[in-house]
Amino acid sequence: MTKANSTQQLRIIGGQWRGRKFTFANAEGLRPTGDRIRETLFNWLSGDIHGARCLDLFSGSGALALEALSRGASQVDLWEHNRAACALLNTHLQAMAEQMPEQQANVVQGDTLNNLQTGKPEHAYDVVFMDPPFAANLWETSAALLEQNGWLHPESLIYVESPKDNLPKLPNNWRNWRCKNSGQVCYQLFIAR
Known part of the structure; x- marks a missing residue:
């Protein structure tokens, strides 16, 4: 049994930091996106991620944000409610700062829905x-708030991961571009219109 305050590891699977391992907090509800799903997602994003401005709404382990940075995103903002998870994310970003002088990454500790509002x-x-x-x-509340206050532009890409038996209702102007299932997880990539 894992202790509540212990850490676990994830591995970057592509880009500049391929193979590098990072720790993440073992917090309730924190479920890093698996390697196979991340590989597929970043194959989908391969033509769009370099130089992109990214927002990771529920960063948790940082798996998606760190992968985006490794693959050349120019800016990544990581939002996370859990204080211990934020501390680890900041530690990782500080360790990588010398290797990413052209990139910016910021961790914001707080409530994602409040940040969006x-x-x-x-x-x-x-x-x-x-x-x-x-x-x-x-999902649905976050998606509705993303549509407000200028978070998205036409052609923004939105990645959504959910249980395949509980697909959220998302804005009508989001075109479903890619969709796959892995076990009990459905992962989709939308394009805002």
């Missing part, structure tokens, strides 16, 4: 990762 980005994001804790059922 009250924040106003300088620029819309090119890629948004939405993989909340499944039990929290935050």
Whole structure:
């Protein structure tokens, strides 16, 4: 049995930091996106991720955000509620800062829904990762808030990971571009219109 305050590891699977291992907090609801799913997702994003501005709404382990940075995203904002997870994410980013002088990464500790409601980005994001804790059922509210306050632009890509037996209702102007299942997980890539 794993202790609540222990850490686990994830491995970057592509890009500049391929093979590098990172620790992440063992927190309730924190479920890193698996290697096979990440490989497929970043194959889908291969023509769009380099130089992209990315937002990871429920960053958790940082698997998606760190993978995006490794593959050349120019900016990644990592939002996470759990304080211990944020501390580990900041530690990883500080260790990598010398290797990514052209890239920017910021960890914001707080409530994602509140951030979406009250924040106003300088620029819309090119890629948004939405993989909340499944039990929290935050997809539809998060998607609606993304549509407000300029978080997305036409052609923004939105990644959504959910249980395949609980697919969220997402905005009508999001075109489903890619969709796959892995076990009990459905992962989809949408294009905002």
